[in-house]
Amino acid sequence: MNVTEYDAERHLIEAAQRDPSRFAQLYEANFDRVYAFVARRLPSREEAEDVTAEVFHQALSGLASFEWQGTPFVAWLLGIAVHLIARRWQRATKHPEIPADDLEETGVLDQTERHALLAQLVDRLPEDQRHVIRRRFVDQHSIREIAQELGRSEGAIKQLQFRAIETLKIR
Amino acid sequence: MYSHNAEQFDAAISDLLAGRALEIPPEDAPLLTLVETASSLRFLPQPEFRSRLRADLLAQAVLPPARRGLFETNPTLPMHSPLKSRAAREAVLPPLFSTGTSMLPVRGSHLAASFALHVTALALVFTSGWWMVKNGPRVRTQLAGRLSETVDYILPVAPSQSHGGGGGGTQDKVPVAHGSAPRFAKEQLTPPTVIMANEAPKLPAEPTVIGPPDLKLPQLGQTGDPMAAILNPPSNGAGMNGGIGSGQGGGVGIGYGPGVGDGRGGGIGGGVFRIGGGVSAPRAIYDPDPEYSEQARKAKYQGSVLLWAVIDAGGHPRDLRIARSLGMGLDEKATEAVSKWRFAPAIKDGRPVAVQISIEVVFRLY
Numbered sequence: 001m002n003v004t005e006y007d008a009e010r011h012l013i014e015a016a017q018r019d020p021s022r023f024a025q026l027y028e029a030n031f032d033r034v035y036a037f038v039a040r041r042l043p044s045r046e047e048a049e050d051v052t053a054e055v056f057h058q059a060l061s062g063l064a065s066f067e068w069q070g071t072p073f074v075a076w077l078l079g080i081a082v083h084l085i086a087r088r089w090q091r092a093t094k095h096p097e098i099p100a101d102d103l104e105e106t107g108v109l110d111q112t113e114r115h116a117l118l119a120q121l122v123d124r125l126p127e128d129q130r131h132v133i134r135r136r137f138v139d140q141h142s143i144r145e146i147a148q149e150l151g152r153s154e155g156a157i158k159q160l161q162f163r164a165i166e167t168l169k170i171r
Numbered sequence: 172m173y174s175h176n177a178e179q180f181d182a183a184i185s186d187l188l189a190g191r192a193l194e195i196p197p198e199d200a201p202l203l204t205l206v207e208t209a210s211s212l213r214f215l216p217q218p219e220f221r222s223r224l225r226a227d228l229l230a231q232a233v234l235p236p237a238r239r240g241l242f243e244t245n246p247t248l249p250m251h252s253p254l255k256s257r258a259a260r261e262a263v264l265p266p267l268f269s270t271g272t273s274m275l276p277v278r279g280s281h282l283a284a285s286f287a288l289h290v291t292a293l294a295l296v297f298t299s300g301w302w303m304v305k306n307g308p309r310v311r312t313q314l315a316g317r318l319s320e321t322v323d324y325i326l327p328v329a330p331s332q333s334h335g336g337g338g339g340g341t342q343d344k345v346p347v348a349h350g351s352a353p354r355f356a357k358e359q360l361t362p363p364t365v366i367m368a369n370e371a372p373k374l375p376a377e378p379t380v381i382g383p384p385d386l387k388l389p390q391l392g393q394t395g396d397p398m399a400a401i402l403n404p405p406s407n408g409a410g411m412n413g414g415i416g417s418g419q420g421g422g423v424g425i426g427y428g429p430g431v432g433d434g435r436g437g438g439i440g441g442g443v444f445r446i447g448g449g450v451s452a453p454r455a456i457y458d459p460d461p462e463y464s465e466q467a468r469k470a471k472y473q474g475s476v477l478l479w480a481v482i483d484a485g486g487h488p489r490d491l492r493i494a495r496s497l498g499m500g501l502d503e504k505a506t507e508a509v510s511k512w513r514f515a516p517a518i519k520d521g522r523p524v525a526v527q528i529s530i531e532v533v534f535r536l537y
Contacts, residue, residue, distance in 0.1 A: 020232035027228055031221060039214040049220050056224060060231055118211050137212035140188060143181060155177070161184070162177035169208045 010068055023060050030074045031056075036115030037078055041085050051088065055081045078112070121168050129164035132157055184209050338418015338426040338433075340410020341366075347408030347416050350395020352423040352431045355382035359429045362413035362421035365395050365405045380422050381429040396423055398432070433524075443481050444519060444526045453482040453514035453526060461508035461532055464500030468536070472497075475533040476505040484523040486514040494529060505532040 012029070016022040034055055039048040058080055066076065122133055128150075135141045135149070143161075147154045183206055186193050195202055339362055340347065353363045356379035363378040378394070396408065396416045407415050414421040420428040444450045466472075477495035480488045488509055496502050509530055516523035 021229060023232050024225060024229055027225060032216070035216045036214055039216070045217070053224050053227070056228055057231060060228055115211055115214060118208070119215055122212070122215060133212060134215065134218070136184070137188075137209070138215050138217055158177040158181045162180050165205055165208050165212070169204050
């Protein structure tokens with residue numbers, strides 16, 4: 001994030017602090033990062049969605065008190081996520097210790113950034129490829145189910161899947 | 172082993188999604204990259220979730236700040252956050268340090284007023300308890316007095332009017348003179364008079380009033396109206412048809428007939444009435460509670476004292492007598508209390524009159 005991007009984000013935060021409805025822009029800008037970070041640390045999609053939702057609700061509630069300290073806004077969001085995840089782990093394992101702060105690990109933010117970028121790239125895929133990718137990886141449907149849904153052959157669906165992932169890899 | 176065609180790549184994807192082990196040789200970097208990309212796709216969010224959460228947040232954003240949540244109080248806040256200490260304060264006293272959770276704004280003045288009211292209420296509770304400990308016996312006594320019942324002096328109205336009394340006079344301009352009424356007799360030969368019109372009658376006859384002959388009235392020497400206020404000058408009063416007073420009929424007093432006092436017919440009337448027959452009951456308007464005597468309280472003695480009293484036309488109790496004693500100093504306490512009472516007097520013919528009543532004072536401990 002360069003200086004211009006920092007300033008833009010700062011202005012966006014200040015605008016959202018004045019008018020909470022502007023929080024939607026912060027949400028759109030950071031949703032993929034937060035979800036990617038959370039989803040890789042929880043065992044199920046439902047839990048990932050719960051924690052992601054809680055992160056943003058808490059962020060909106062505390063936005064008025066947020067003080068700009070020069071770090072990206074997503075770092076604050078991921079800090080909330082780390083504690084929410086830790087609390088879930090504590091409840092699940094009844095282990096009193098909080099796991100190591102993932103944000104301190106080398107490359108976590110970069111990895112999160114890559115995963116968020118991948119989600120954004122999926123959105124730019126052609127319609128049929130994007131549909132196949134979401135059905136296959138998000139909904140976990142089989143090739144046969146997708147083929148039946150789209151009225152195409154299984155071979156054609158496999159080709160769409162292959163080309164989409166090739167595209168994502170290349171990009 | 173997978174080859175780089177769509178068919179076999181999907182076989183690898185199927186293994187990946189099923190959680191099975193993948194057999195990819197390390198030197199097949201292109202396939203590894205593809206599978207790694209595919210693996211990352213498992214963590215894509217559902218578009219519906221994304222849009223639903225966005226809508227939820229927008230709905231939350233338009234709420235008043237106080238309703239958006241209590242993020243600062245959430246324990247999940249990072250420990251290094253500058254909000255942590257504030258969060259701790261707000262968790263303890265949310266109305267004081269946060270915007271609250273109400274739709275209405277939370278103001279410090281409201282909190283202060285609420286605090287003051289609560290402190291006052293608590294102070295009242297504690298001081299009343301302390302006061303009760305200190306003054307308990309007295310309060311119990313007063314309450315026992317409050318439980319005292321005054322009964323029997325409100326009598327039912329009689330179906331017919333009382334009789335008795337009489338009056339007379341010679342239409343003098345001067346008010347009737349004070350004196351004794353003549354004796355009672357079954358017949359009246361001549362009405363009483365203060366001023367003798369004929370001091371040497373040819374056939375003298377003793378003036379009498381009609382009434383029970385054995386009923387003796389005090390004799391003061393001068394004949395007159397016992398209820399009159401003045402002694403002189405001598406006067407038969409403003410009444411008519413003979414006799415003494417302002418009434419009519421040859422008697423003494425303000426009534427009608429040959430008797431004495433208020434009323435009509437004969438006999439003695441006026442004076443103290445009894446309730447009923449046109450005489451209303453007096454009504455207590457000031458009745459301080461009697462106190463328990465120390466002796467009776469220690470003995471936990473209970474019961475009732477019956478008093479006879481005359482409530483005069485001014486509403487004052489007088490001539491208090493104990494009709495049924497209780498003892499242990501309670502008779503005196505009952506008399507002392509009732510003597511302080513004040514009444515709206517009994518009324519007869521629109522005028523206040525004295526009546527005799529009974530008052531029962533009940534002493535009861537609880």
